[in-house]
Amino acid sequence: MSDPAMPAARARRSLLKTDPGTSRRNAAERRFRAYGAAAVVVAMAALAALMFTVFRDGASAFVQARATIPVVIAADVVDPDGNRDPAEMAGVLTMSYGRLLDQALTREIERRNIQVEGLTQRDITGFLSAQARADLRRAVLADPALVGQEIEWRMMTSSRVDGMLKGRVTRDTAARDAKTSVAQYDLAMALRDQGVVRAGFNWRFITAPDGSDSRPESAGLGVAILGSLYMMLIVLVLALPIGVAASIWLEEFAPKNRLTDVIEVNISNLAAVPSIVFGILGLAAFINFVGLPRSAPIVGGLVLTLMTLPTIIIATRAALKAVPPSIRDAALGVGASRMQTVFHHVLPLAMPGILTGTILGLAQALGETAPLMLIGMVAFVSTYPSAPPQGLLDPASALPVQIYNWTQRADPAFFERASGAIIVLLAFLLAMNLIAIWLRRKFERRW
Amino acid sequence: MSPLATIITILGLAGLGYLLGHRRAVALVAGDTRRLHSRPAYHGWQVALLAALPALGLLVLGGLARPLIPGAGALASPAAMLLGLAGLGAGLVRVSADFRARNAVERMIGLLLILCSLIAIATTLGIVLSLVFESASFFRLYPWQDFLFGTEWSPRFGGGSKLGMLPLLWGTLYISLIALLVAVPVGLFAAIYMSEYATRRVRSVVKPAIEVLAGIPTIVYGLFALATVGPLIRDWLAQPLGFGNSSASVATAGLVMGIMLIPFVSSLSDDIINAVPQSLRDGALGLGSTPSETIRHVVIPAALPGIVGAVLLAASRAIGETMIVVLGAGAMAKISGNPFEAMTTITVKIVGQLTGDNDFNSPETLVAFALGLTLFVMTLGLNVFALYIVRKYREQYE
Numbered sequence: 048m049s050d051p052a053m054p055a056a057r058a059r060r061s062l063l064k065t066d067p068g069t070s071r072r073n074a075a076e077r078r079f080r081a082y083g084a085a086a087v088v089v090a091m092a093a094l095a096a097l098m099f100t101v102f103r104d105g106a107s108a109f110v111q112a113r114a115t116i117p118v119v120i121a122a123d124v125v126d127p128d129g130n131r132d133p134a135e136m137a138g139v140l141t142m143s144y145g146r147l148l149d150q151a152l153t154r155e156i157e158r159r160n161i162q163v164e165g166l167t168q169r170d171i172t173g174f175l176s177a178q179a180r181a182d183l184r185r186a187v188l189a190d191p192a193l194v195g196q197e198i199e200w201r202m203m204t205s206s207r208v209d210g211m212l213k214g215r216v217t218r219d220t221a222a223r224d225a226k227t228s229v230a231q232y233d234l235a236m237a238l239r240d241q242g243v244v245r246a247g248f249n250w251r252f253i254t255a256p257d258g259s260d261s262r263p264e265s266a267g268l269g270v271a272i273l274g275s276l277y278m279m280l281i282v283l284v285l286a287l288p289i290g291v292a293a294s295i296w297l298e299e300f301a302p303k304n305r306l307t308d309v310i311e312v313n314i315s316n317l318a319a320v321p322s323i324v325f326g327i328l329g330l331a332a333f334i335n336f337v338g339l340p341r342s343a344p345i346v347g348g349l350v351l352t353l354m355t356l357p358t359i360i361i362a363t364r365a366a367l368k369a370v371p372p373s374i375r376d377a378a379l380g381v382g383a384s385r386m387q388t389v390f391h392h393v394l395p396l397a398m399p400g401i402l403t404g405t406i407l408g409l410a411q412a413l414g415e416t417a418p419l420m421l422i423g424m425v426a427f428v429s430t431y432p433s434a435p436p437q438g439l440l441d442p443a444s445a446l447p448v449q450i451y452n453w454t455q456r457a458d459p460a461f462f463e464r465a466s467g468a469i470i471v472l473l474a475f476l477l478a479m480n481l482i483a484i485w486l487r488r489k490f491e492r493r494w
Numbered sequence: 495m496s497p498l499a500t501i502i503t504i505l506g507l508a509g510l511g512y513l514l515g516h517r518r519a520v521a522l523v524a525g526d527t528r529r530l531h532s533r534p535a536y537h538g539w540q541v542a543l544l545a546a547l548p549a550l551g552l553l554v555l556g557g558l559a560r561p562l563i564p565g566a567g568a569l570a571s572p573a574a575m576l577l578g579l580a581g582l583g584a585g586l587v588r589v590s591a592d593f594r595a596r597n598a599v600e601r602m603i604g605l606l607l608i609l610c611s612l613i614a615i616a617t618t619l620g621i622v623l624s625l626v627f628e629s630a631s632f633f634r635l636y637p638w639q640d641f642l643f644g645t646e647w648s649p650r651f652g653g654g655s656k657l658g659m660l661p662l663l664w665g666t667l668y669i670s671l672i673a674l675l676v677a678v679p680v681g682l683f684a685a686i687y688m689s690e691y692a693t694r695r696v697r698s699v700v701k702p703a704i705e706v707l708a709g710i711p712t713i714v715y716g717l718f719a720l721a722t723v724g725p726l727i728r729d730w731l732a733q734p735l736g737f738g739n740s741s742a743s744v745a746t747a748g749l750v751m752g753i754m755l756i757p758f759v760s761s762l763s764d765d766i767i768n769a770v771p772q773s774l775r776d777g778a779l780g781l782g783s784t785p786s787e788t789i790r791h792v793v794i795p796a797a798l799p800g801i802v803g804a805v806l807l808a809a810s811r812a813i814g815e816t817m818i819v820v821l822g823a824g825a826m827a828k829i830s831g832n833p834f835e836a837m838t839t840i841t842v843k844i845v846g847q848l849t850g851d852n853d854f855n856s857p858e859t860l861v862a863f864a865l866g867l868t869l870f871v872m873t874l875g876l877n878v879f880a881l882y883i884v885r886k887y888r889e890q891y892e
Contacts, residue, residue: 072784075784075787076784076786076787078786079785080786083683083684083687086680087683087688090680090681090684090703090753090760091703091704093753094703094704096718097707097710097714097718100722101714289610289613290610292607292611296607296608297611300604309615310611310612310614310615313614314614316618316878319877320870320873320874321811321870322814323869324625324814324866324869325621326848327624327848328620328621330848331625331627332620335854353617356613360614384600385600386600386603410709411709413711414709414711414714415711416711416713416816417712417816417817417841420849421845421849425849437498450717451713451817454717454821462721465717469713469714472713473714476711
């Protein structure tokens with residue numbers, strides 16, 4: 048383009064033959080285009096790699112190995128007084144139920160004639176999840192009629208055995224692992240072949256509360272999902288009306304003055320403030336100053352509301368702006384007040400856009416981690432929060448924080464849980480985005 | 495009575511006020527609503543708003559004043575209930591055939607709208623106040639020169655900590671630089687390709703796919719860095735080249751953060767490139783330049799201020815990003831040029847100092863607020879500057 052035209056070269060040019068200058072420029076053109084395509088490919092490959100690793104590592108969290116064996120609920124162990132009174136049976140500790148399970152597993156191994164070399168008592172005790180004893184105890188206390196009977200009991204195996212069935216723990220790694228052994232591996236394989244241990248869909252992963260460090264197999268997302276749900280409710284209830292009200296004022300009523308300018312600049316800056324700063328605000332203002340409890344969904348909800356407000360305001364203002372002025376003129380022309388014009392005509396027409404923006408804002412809030420960590424939601428919470436409104440003040444976790452929490456634990460089984468939790472989180476986000484897209488498609492109007 | 499129960503009671507009172515106001519207005523004109531200035535519903539709303547708004551306002555004020563005035567919290571609930579009842583009564587007394595209830599309601603709603611808009615200012619004010627106050631108490635315990643210019647970060651909860659910010663600042667800037675080195679070329683070229691070369695069909699697939707990257711929570715990127723990218727970089731780059739054997743590293747965090755920023759850069763640049771008038775392109779193409787020459791010599795220079803603004807916004811994002819660096823960059827505070835070493839950032843240390851049990855009188859905890867203030871000032875400066883550039887550029891072609 049900026050090549051100086053050389054008269055000497057021009058004489059030898061032919062239309063049929065590309066001269067070196069042109070082919071150089073064409074090559075540059077192809078290169079440039081290839082860079083662009085490469086950039087797109089890099090971005091798509093990154094997305095694909097991200098998704099692939101999440102699903103590769105996390106899909107197995109939805110499956111859990113469980114053993115089904117006949118267990119004798121020996122009356123002399125669980126009900127030493129023999130009166131079937133649950134209050135007195137509660138004095139029998141979980142440990143005793145563990146012995147029942149160990150005996151049952153030992154009997155089952157003998158009955159099925161499974162020979163494993165070097166099988167120790169420790170391998171047998173460690174085969175079943177520590178959670179299984181607690182579950183059995185709870186079932187017996189709930190139904191004392193079970194005492195003295197033999198029942199087919201289905202229970203979780205320990206995370207190592209679970210890993211053996213999923214291929215995460217192999218015979219070689221089992222030999223090196225202090226928490227398991229080759230004998231336990233052989234036992235697991237033998238029991239699997241006989242159909243005693245089977246992998247099935249793991250509902251507990253979605254509904255159960257978090258498990259302690261030593262029981263990854265029992266850890267679930269129940270509290271985290273509930274906590275996130277509470278926070279989303281708070282955000283919806285607060286951010287939607289406040290955001291819509293603020294947008295209406297700014298878009299329809301605000302006079303052009305200093306105050307309006309300050310508010311507008313404020314909103315666009317708030318949209319770009321790092322999320323962790325909102326966490327500091329929550330800690331300093333809501334917890335230290337106002338005195339709300341730590342780890343409570345209400346504090347998280349308030350912080351996320353403040354974070355989401357700019358997003359909702361920006362979306363709502365765009366939706367209000369998209370309503371043509373002729374609608375306003377018509378309403379004003381037949382004698383409606385300005386307030387009536389906005390609330391009876393403009394707002395209903397802008398509603399699909401507002402809802403779309405709100406859902407996208409909620410989706411953003413759902414994935415936010417850093418501010419929630421600062422207000423104490425990383426704490427270990429193993430009891431469900433109660434129903435709102437009181438439950439809003441109970442300690443809870445949140446999905447993204449639960450993921451972080453699990454990545455910080457030593458047992459590799461928690462890494463599988465964290466990836467599985469990401470799948471759950473992404474599923475929620477996908478659902479929210481699909482609803483937003485559906486709303487936009489269904490109600491979109493071109494004027 | 496708990497505040498939540500009070501709120502529900504006041505809302506119930508407002509509902510009752512609506513019914514009473516409505517009925518009283520209708521009764522006053524014996525059912526002939528044409529004789530009312532405002533429709534009965536407005537009379538109802540007038541009573542309801544008068545019952546609810548002052549009472550709820552008092553409740554919020556009471557909650558805010560609780561730490562300042564002891565006993566204010568306990569007093570707020572009954573006082574708000576009384577105020578609600580008084581508002582209900584006052585509203586009912588006002589109802590008459592000539593009363594301009596619609597105008598009254600609209601004035602109250604207008605006030606409500608303004609109050610909601612002011613929440614944005616209140617939020618900024620809250621952020622600034624909480625950062626400044628807590629930072630001030632930090633600087634009373636720890637000299638500001640040592641914080642700003644100290645090159646050693648070693649908090650000890652027993653006392654004698656060294657809380658120099660420079661290693662954290664260095665880590666933050668280094669990681670952000672690597673992130674931008676990844677995100678800007680990829681994002682910019684992707685935007686150019688999509689706006690200038692891609693066919694409609696390719697665009698309709700690629701653009702949403704890149705936007706998906708923007709919708710993925712940062713904790714997911716963090717885990718990706720921790721579990722996949724970190725070991726990969728360690729095993730294939732750092733160890734063979736002899737640069738160290740840390741899985742958490744500046745390069746890991748920077749690379750993953752760069753991926754996170756790709757959609758940010760590309761969608762902003764896409765908007766800006768699309769805003770360049772078609773006539774400029776047509777002119778250049780008409781003079782015989784190839785599409786790439788048009789882009790390089792005409793479109794990009796015309797869009798440059800906007801692109802610079804986009805890059806600055808991306809930089810501010812990178813500086814404030816938390817989860818990726820918490821999981822991917824490590825916790826070692828040091829100043830080093832080796833990108834395969836673990837370093838740490840301002841955000842990591844804010845999280846580190848503020849999670850767990852805090853003692854809000856020790857400099858080791860309070861330093862987090864000073865770090866937050868630093869972060870806030872840095873990102874705010876970048877944002878204001880970037881928005882100024884972008885806005886100025888937009889006006890150019892409008």
